[in-house]
Amino acid sequence: MKNTLFWRLCAFIALGTVLLFWALSWLTNHTETSMSYIAPEHQQQLLKYGKQAEDILHREGEAALASWLQALQQKEHTWAAVVRTNITPFAGSTIENQYLERFQMGRSVEWKIHLYFEDNPTMEIPFSDATSHFLIRLPQRMRPGEFLMYAKVILQIALPLILLSILSFVLYQHVMSPLRKLENATKAFSEGKLDVRVAPYLPERNDELARLAATFDHMAERISKLIYNQRQLLADLSHELRTPLTRIDMAVDFVEQNINPKQALERLRYEAATMRNLVEDTLTLAWLNNESPRLNTDDFDLVELLDVICEDARFEYPDRLLTTVLPANAGITQSSQTALGQALENIIRNALRYTPKGSEVKVSLTERGSGYILVVRDQGPGVPQSMLSDIFKPFFRVDKARAADTSLDRTASPSGFGLGLALAHRQIAAVGGSIKALNYFSKKDGNNQSSPQGLEINVELPRSCPSNGSF
Ligand SMILES: Nc1ncnc2c1ncn2[C@@H]1O[C@H](COP(=O)(O)OP(=O)(O)OP(=O)(O)O)[C@@H](O)[C@H]1O
Ligand SMILES: [Mg+2]
Known part of the structure; x- marks a missing residue:
């Protein structure tokens, strides 16, 4: 029960922050990765260019291929070429076939593109005989990651702002809702609703704020009891004073009419003393009640x-x-x-x-x-x-x-x-x-x-x- 709210807030803020950072970093990585691949239709387009180059070479020869390449470069505003693989090991070196097969001059169209490099990478589409390769610098229009900047702004600024605001709101509600109930109760109490209590409205809580509510209730209980006792005491006192006052009136009448004045004066003195005792005793009682000294x-x-x-x-x-x-x-x-x-x-x-x-x-x-x-x-x-x-x-x-x-x-x-x-x-x-x-x-x-x-x-x-x- 002791410091429950403190530990709850600690756990909420610490865990919440760690989870938030983890989620943001995962989301950023995931988004960046998924944005780093050439779109499937562009991949198809590049593969098609490679196939076209191979077909033209085989059917129409190198001159036709050269003019096709020229036209392609102008169309896509980029550089394109067709090269032969010519790996010639020397100094007694040998290259196993498996390395020769995998040897690449440019990047495959399925590979991930480094979005942080300003220059577009060169893509390679090998011919079916694997001795020639169609190379093309990735046309700007096909470059992936167009919305990376926006995604970053959303993920690194907007999303944390929204999530932290939600976290703050939940915390605020957690702390403020009992305080608001306490505030309303205090207001109602100060307006004279002496039976108002807070604890019944916080049955599920057992933390520092619940203790504050219990203290308020205890205070309200005591004060309302005191006020009730005082009211009762005052009402009883006024009631009790009526009898001696009536007797005093009667005695004064007797004195005025000269009926047994000596006894009437004696009664007056006695009733005055009674009233004094009554008032003194009541005041002492009120003091003992209030102060509990x-x-x-x-x-x-x-x-x-x-x-x-x-x-x-x-x-x-x-x-x-x-x-x-x-x-x-x-x-x-x-x-x-x-x-x-x-x-x-x-x-x-x-x-x-x-x-x-x-x-x-x-x-x-x-x-x-x-x-x-x-x-x-x-x-x-x-x-x-x-x-x-x-x-x-x-x-x-x-x-x-x-x-x-x-x-x-x-x-x-x-x-x-x-x-x-x-x-x-x-x-x-x-x-x-x-x-x-x-x-x-x-x-x-x-x-x-x-x-x-x-x-x-x-x-x-x-x-x-x-x-x-x-x-
Ligand atoms: N010894 C007792 N035997 C029977 N009844 C008693 C006895 N003492 C108190 N009481 C009852 O309790 C009531 C309250 O007692 P308390 O002493 O407070 O008042 P009181 O004697 O009537 O008046 P006061 O003490 O103010 O002059 C009395 O009125 C009486 O009815
Ligand atoms: Mg008595």
């Missing part, structure tokens, strides 16, 4: 932190029993005491809130591997099995009716905005931990999920928060 500036003892939280909680819920099973100490480094404190406080308060009066909430901390496991178990109604992961979504409440409770006494009421666990989930993630919820069943119930004995929240925390990867 690593909060790792504090070193502290988790046991001390839990002691403080439990002490406050006991004070707030004196009618519930909050028991702890904690080790002597549990050091944590590179974490965030504030974020973790808020998250754990939320979990413990939830447990106390949903546990009936007089019942027990148990907080236990144990060491495991390179971190700690914190278990908060209550004796409340638990959460429907299908909603166990939903309770970590912002503004989610199992029983929305409870949230509509207009009571001023928030400690006595189980209502809330449904932000606590959403915040806790992201705060714990920001210090490198994880959280999950499960219903707790008593042993005798076994797996009978219809009657949970309470909710158990498990938090896994590392001793030291791992830092985020960087570029």
